[in-house]
Amino acid sequence: MTISExxxxxxxxxxxxxxxxxxxxxxxxNVQRLGVAFSGGVDSSLLLALAAxxxxxxxxxxxxxxxxxxxxxxxxxxxxxxxxxxxxxxxxSTYEGDRPEYQANGPDRCFYCKDELFxxxxxxxxxxxxxxxxxxxxxxxxxxxxxxxxxxxxxSHNVLRPLADxxxxxxxxxxxxxxxxxxxxxxxxxxxxxxxxxHHHVVTPAKLSQxxxxxxxxxxxxxxxxxxxxxxxxxRIELPPRDLIRVVSDPLRTEVLxxxxxxxxxxxAVDLAGIQSGAFTLPLLNSDHG
Numbered sequence: 131m132t133i134s135e136x137x138x139x140x141x142x143x144x145x146x147x148x149x150x151x152x153x154x155x156x157x158x159x160n161v162q163r164l165g166v167a168f169s170g171g172v173d174s175s176l177l178l179a180l181a182a183x184x185x186x187x188x189x190x191x192x193x194x195x196x197x198x199x200x201x202x203x204x205x206x207x208x209x210x211x212x213x214x215x216x217x218x219x220x221x222x223s224t225y226e227g228d229r230p231e232y233q234a235n236g237p238d239r240c241f242y243c244k245d246e247l248f249x250x251x252x253x254x255x256x257x258x259x260x261x262x263x264x265x266x267x268x269x270x271x272x273x274x275x276x277x278x279x280x281x282x283x284x285x286s287h288n289v290l291r292p293l294a295d296x297x298x299x300x301x302x303x304x305x306x307x308x309x310x311x312x313x314x315x316x317x318x319x320x321x322x323x324x325x326x327x328x329h330h331h332v333v334t335p336a337k338l339s340q341x342x343x344x345x346x347x348x349x350x351x352x353x354x355x356x357x358x359x360x361x362x363x364x365x366r367i368e369l370p371p372r373d374l375i376r377v378v379s380d381p382l383r384t385e386v387l388x389x390x391x392x393x394x395x396x397x398x399a400v401d402l403a404g405i406q407s408g409a410f411t412l413p414l415l416n417s418d419h420g
Contacts, residue, residue, distance in 0.1 A: 155184040157292035168192035170208030173267030244283035265290035318355040347389035363396035
């Protein structure tokens, strides 16, 4: 193997589009029409694109759960990427916010969100569109994480996970998304708005709206990757380390302060730890297993 081949293998872990399509085809061997639980993120977008190639774009539909926990910008972006792939997108209204267990916001909140989506699909969407299987974009790295209660909901509803089953890691997913020219190949992770609220603090539409408005305003100021964590009157902003100096330097500091206060927060703090995936869930799970 040449050095360039070794670099290519390491970068994409040996995955090519052809190999990926074959792996997804194997997972969907007996599927005639597939619904993909779709968020517009890189994982579900890659799955949607591979499934379209594996069984035909006319036999695949993207299923986007729509509720107050989905930011308007994410909703619009999901439509755009489904259009790029050439697959029909169906919006599925979900009501996880009405569930007391979801409102209570324990570490298992994502279970109730995914359970709501998959239940809504089973209770009418699947029959309406002639779907004989549902899949979602869990990758192999996600499958190894302990803070993914949504995976339990997928299991209980017999939802397929072709990327994880094939062993595609996040690195492989992004490499393949680039190879396919998907517009979301470099898109940062964008968990739902409820993930910004500390566990055991009640999730409400008002809080979700505050978070959405604050994050949208910060993106308009040039911050592409961020989280606004909701601590009642306090907004705790998480940014990549490269943006920390910029956000606290005038004149941008004043603009950030005004933007976040306009969303309804009284105090605005910047977290020196930067962006932290699973910031609220992992500490609780680790303490339970300690």
